[in-house]
Amino acid sequence: xxxxxxxxxxxxxxxxxxxxxxxxxxxxxxxxxxxxxxxxxxxxxxxxxxxxxxxxxxxxxxxxxxx
Numbered sequence: 001x002x003x004x005x006x007x008x009x010x011x012x013x014x015x016x017x018x019x020x021x022x023x024x025x026x027x028x029x030x031x032x033x034x035x036x037x038x039x040x041x042x043x044x045x046x047x048x049x050x051x052x053x054x055x056x057x058x059x060x061x062x063x064x065x066x067x
Contacts, residue, residue, distance in 0.1 A: 006030050009048045017052070021059065029055040 006026075008015045018026055029051050036047035 009033075009052075010045050011048060011052075014048055014052050021055075025055060025059050025062075028058055 009018065018029060021029075032051035032054050033044075033047045036042045036050055037044050040047065042050065
């Protein structure tokens, strides 16, 4: 996560997982978490957990799609 404006996730496991992902997946996670927290009314922890699950599915679909 090289973006200086993003803060690391509260959960250290999620932070470690994100550190191993590419920029595209990191951005996907950050956007999903921000929308859920700021527009959806979820706590930051809830928003990050939901974004984590959604990002996992996104990466699995993306990586399983033939080029």
